[in-house]
Amino acid sequence: MTQQPVALNRTDKPAAVASATKMVIRGVSVYYKTFRAIKNVDLPVYENRITAFIGPSGCGKSTLLRTLNRMNDLIPGARVEGKVLLDGEDIYAAGQDVVDIRRRVGMVFQRPNPFPMSVYDNVAFGLRLLGIRQKSILDEVVERSLRAAALWEHVCDNLNQSGMALSGGQQQRLCIARAIAVEPEVILMDEPTSALDPIATLTIEDLLQTLKENFTIVIVTHNMQQAARISDYTAFLSMDDDRAGYLVEFGPTVELFTNPKEKLTEDYITGRFG
Amino acid sequence: MAPESIYAHVNLRRNYRRRKILNTVMLSLTGVTVALAVLPLVWITVYVLLKGGRYLNLALFIHLPAPMGTPGGGVLHAIEGSLVMVLLASLLAIPVALLAAFYLLARPNTAVAQAVRFSTDMLAGIPSIVVGLFGYAVIVVTQKHYSAFAGGVVLAIIMLPVVLRSAEEMLKLVPPEMREGALALGAPEWRAALRVVLPAAMEGIVTGVMLGIARAVGETAPLLFTALGNDHYEIGQIVRQGLHYHQSMGQILGQIFGQPADALPLTLWKYAQQPYQERVQLAWAVAFVLMLFALGLNIAARAWLAYRRRKLYG
Amino acid sequence: MPRQVLESEIQNLKNQILRLGDMVRQAMLDAIEALKHRATNRARQIIAADQAINALRFDIEKAALVVIATQQPLAHDLRFLASVLDIAGELERMGDYAKGIAKINILMGDKPLLKPLIDLPRMANITADMLQAALQAFVNDDAETAAAIPRRDDEVDGLYNQIYRELITFMIQDPKTIDQANYLLWAAHNVERMADRVTNICERTIFTASGEIVELDTDENGNAR
Structure with missing residues (x-):
């Protein structure tokens, strides 16, 4: 019996509306010295979609996220095997400019980390790094970014106030504004709401829904409900006996949370893990 | 049941x-x-x-000491000497200490880092008179004369571990996300350190620097072997004389740093044991000035920090 | 196993669904029995008892909603709760059909039965068995059994067709019987509808167990499509 597909806003979105693949994680393993933190992960990241990484603590979600803009380079002894393609190009290939990769793949952190400077200077930080000095351009981009981060109304009458004087939720939105000011293609978010209260959390979640129209978003969250609420695709990672994180299941969020294919996923999302 | x-x-x-x-x-x-x-x-x-406070007067700050046994006179030579040597010490020690602290932060577990940590701890534990002796052997003996320069160097050596270790601790307290946040925007490491991490740790670092300066200002023993003491040390006079003889800036600076110099604690120590009552009174006044100096430094630092905190945290 | 609160709530809902099923089944069997003996007093009792069925249905719905709101169920748990909401509704509708049979009994007034009831009680018995088996399969998360149950619907449909032809024959032979024949036809139709709803319950069971949505309904010839 054939059924007419019913357009139910969310259910068909990831599957029915095709989206280009922005990034591909291909056979990626991450080592810290001799310890293997991630083993052999294969995963696509779709353009203008929110992809969530979920899994028990220690499964390497954040580590995997940080391979996407080579933040792991900063950890002495960390080594990445495999490929991470950004628009088809391996960002770990020889001759890749890390600075340029990080400009294209921005990041927002767990704890809001406004720099110890004014709101304006925070947002302009990345722009000045790019060599933009012209006041009119800076003004325009700062305003545009703050508006996109739903913060403009709260700070427009005093852009000289310190970023650290804002509330936690506002600080995180400032960090988002700072990240999008340099017009990245992908934004990585490492548990961006875990330090925020529920209201601020929902504000950020709403913001992500508008941001995905212009950016590709990858978010790590320890809050499954959050992943279910906001993401289009979900990757469930778990830890093997050798404590290496691996991908258990990847799929459209709607499917993963209503009808997961893997028993382990079901056990995890229904809270019957272990 | x-x-x-x-x-x-x-x-x-x-x-x-x-x-x-x-x-x-x-x-x-x-x-x-x-x-x-x-x-x-x-x-x-x-x-x-x-x-x-009883012996405090304007002359104290603007006159050189009167000849022994005569009343009046001031300790301008010691004030200027202290300023010159502490300034030199700060210029030498603070940048080195901060850069080394950044190194320790970035590469905390390398052999070099371990060595730096160990040696600064040792340095902090060495009696200051030994440091003075070192200055004497290495600088005074080689140059064949005592100098403000030698005094500044040994004070720098004494300041270094204080500033370095406190700076390291303060930098460690800055959340790593700060630095990572800057790097994630594509900032080079030096810029992240200078523009983001350093300002974030500024409060603690300033406190550490204050401690270091206070330590240097108060040191007597190492200066005995290096700066020696000089009742006629007066920068104004050196400069005037230099200009009169058309000396270059370098020559004048050479004069300032090349002469033996005095310092407040050194003067205090010397005057306090002289048999002339005027000198002993002067020593008390110097003690007063030293305390005033420490107090002023502290108040200035705190006021600046309070201002900065108000600006940063609203 | 973690999640004891959720587990015990689910068990509680299963018990309540079984209880509701028993009430509906009993109401139907009683309604047919009362019709068979033209016991209108009994019929009135059945009509009154339907309120209890409706009340229990709403209690179950409320309990399921509370579990959804407080326990954040996902995957199988979520499908189970969605099915509970659905099945409680199906059972309530089935209760209404039983009530309908009782009403027909009263509407028939003092007119006697056209003929002794034989096929209709058989239909009712099969439907009652199907319902019981279907709910048991739901509670046991047994998709296989659930998939097999609707096949018995063919028997019910067969009996219904037989009753239909029989009653039509009565009506053609003697138009004065049209009234009574129609009453019986309605009663038979109600039972047939109840059996169809059992099929819906079986579909829910399969959905709960596997996440697949399948249609088990049969065409008018009784063949699975």
Whole structure:
């Protein structure tokens, strides 16, 4: 019996509306010295979609996220095997400019980390790094970014106030504004709401829904409900006996949370893990 | 049958009374110890202020010492000497200490880092007179004369571990996300350090630097072997003389740093043991000035930090 | 196993669904029995008892919603709760059909039965068995059994067709019987509808167990499509 597909806003979105693949994680393993933190992960990241990484603590979600803009380079002894393609190009290939990769793949952190400077200077930080000095351009981009981060109304009458004087939720939105000011293609978010209260959390979640129209978003969250609420695709990672994180299941969020294919996923999302 | 409740054997009322009494006793005890801890500080301060304040006058700050046995005169030579040597010490020690602290932060576990940490700890533990002796052997003997330069160098050596270790601790307190946040925007490491991490740690670093300067200002022993002392050290005069003879800037600076110089604690130490009453009085006045200096430094730093905090955290 | 609160709530809902099923089944069997003996007093009792069925249905719905709101169920748990909401509704509708049979009994007034009831009680018995088996399969998360149950619907449909032809024959032979024949036809139709709803319950069971949505309904010839 054939059924007419019913357009139910969310259910068909990831599957029915095709989206280009922005990034591909291909056979990626991450080592810290001799310890293997991630083993052999294969995963696509779709353009203008929110992809969530979920899994028990220690499964390497954040580590995997940080391979996407080579933040792991900063950890002495960390080594990445495999490929991470950004628009088809391996960002770990020889001759890749890390600075340029990080400009294209921005990041927002767990704890809001406004720099110890004014709101304006925070947002302009990345722009000045790019060599933009012209006041009119800076003004325009700062305003545009703050508006996109739903913060403009709260700070427009005093852009000289310190970023650290804002509330936690506002600080995180400032960090988002700072990240999008340099017009990245992908934004990585490492548990961006875990330090925020529920209201601020929902504000950020709403913001992500508008941001995905212009950016590709990858978010790590320890809050499954959050992943279910906001993401289009979900990757469930778990830890093997050798404590290496691996991908258990990847799929459209709607499917993963209503009808997961893997028993382990079901056990995890229904809270019957272990 | 249900087991007997433990409260059959407990006298809650008595426990409460006992707790109350014990609490009162302990609280009083802590109060007494606090008073004991603060007492010497208050005592010294009040004593010095009273004793030294009596001999305080404008001449103290603008005149060189009068010849021995004559009243009047000031300690301008010591004030200027202290300033010159502490300035030199700060210029030498602070940048080195901060850069080294950044190194320790970035590469905390390398052999070099371990060595730096170990040696700064050792350095902090070396008696300052030994550092002075080192300055004497390495600088004074080679140059064949005592100098403000040698004094500045040994003060720098004494300052270095204080500033370095406190700076390292303060930098460690900056959340790693700060640095990572800057790097994630594509900032080079030096820029992340200078523009983001350093300002974030500024409060603690300033406190550390204050401690270092206070330490350098108060040192006497190492200067005995290096700066020696100089009753006629007067920068204004050196500059005037230099200009008169058309000396270059370098030559003048050479004069300033090349001569033996005096310092407040050094003067204090020397004058205090002289048999002339005027000199002993002057020594008390110097003690007063030294305390004033420490106090002023502290107040200035705190005021600046408070201003900065208000600006940063609203 | 973690999640004891959720587990015990689920068990509680299963018990309540079984209880509701028993009430509906009993109401139907009683309604047919009362019709068979033209016991209108009994019929009135059945009509009154339907309120209890409705009340239990709403209690179950409320309990399921509370579990959804407080326990954040996902995957199988979520499908189970969605099915509970659905099945409680189906059972309530089935209760209404039973009530309908009782009403027909009263509407028939003092007119006697056209003929002794034989096929209709058989239909009712099969439907009652199907319902019981279907709910048991739901509670046991047994998709296989659930998939097999609707096949018995063919028997019910067969009996219904037989009753239909029989009653039509009565009506053609003697138009004065049209009234009574129609009443019986309605009663038979109600039972047939109840059996169809059992099929819906079986579909829910399969969905709960596997996440697949399948249609088990049969065409008018009784063949699975």
